[in-house]
Amino acid sequence: SPQRYFASGRLIEECFAKLGAHIKSCHAKDILLRGNLTVHLDEVRPGQGNFDYPAFLRGLNRLDADIPLMLEHLSNAEEYEQAAAHIRSVARKLGLSFA
Numbered sequence: 001s002p003q004r005y006f007a008s009g010r011l012i013e014e015c016f017a018k019l020g021a022h023i024k025s026c027h028a029k030d031i032l033l034r035g036n037l038t039v040h041l042d043e044v045r046p047g048q049g050n051f052d053y054p055a056f057l058r059g060l061n062r063l064d065a066d067i068p069l070m071l072e073h074l075s076n077a078e079e080y081e082q083a084a085a086h087i088r089s090v091a092r093k094l095g096l097s098f099a
Contacts, residue, residue, distance in 0.1 A: 016059030047086030
């Protein structure tokens with residue numbers, strides 16, 4: 001929904017608070033709200049949308065260090081590299097490190 005799109009950090013924090021002990025893996029994605037007549041959300045490469053990666057990475061950082069963060073649904077190796085670079089850049093700004 002547009003409300004959750006523009007306030008994704010609150011939703012992310014709520015999910016980690018409620019589900020943190022049960023999370024076994026995380027999938028890094030992003031979402032973009034298009035300016036169409038009807039609400040249309042597209043999955044895009046991490047860094048190209050409005051997903052609150054600082055909130056996501058802070059939540060992930062509170063979990064067990066062995067929980068994987070996976071990238072998926074990208075078209076080619078270059079997109080995977082760009083997505084990983086974006087996530088690592090956000091993590092560095094937060095003082096976090098993910099292998």
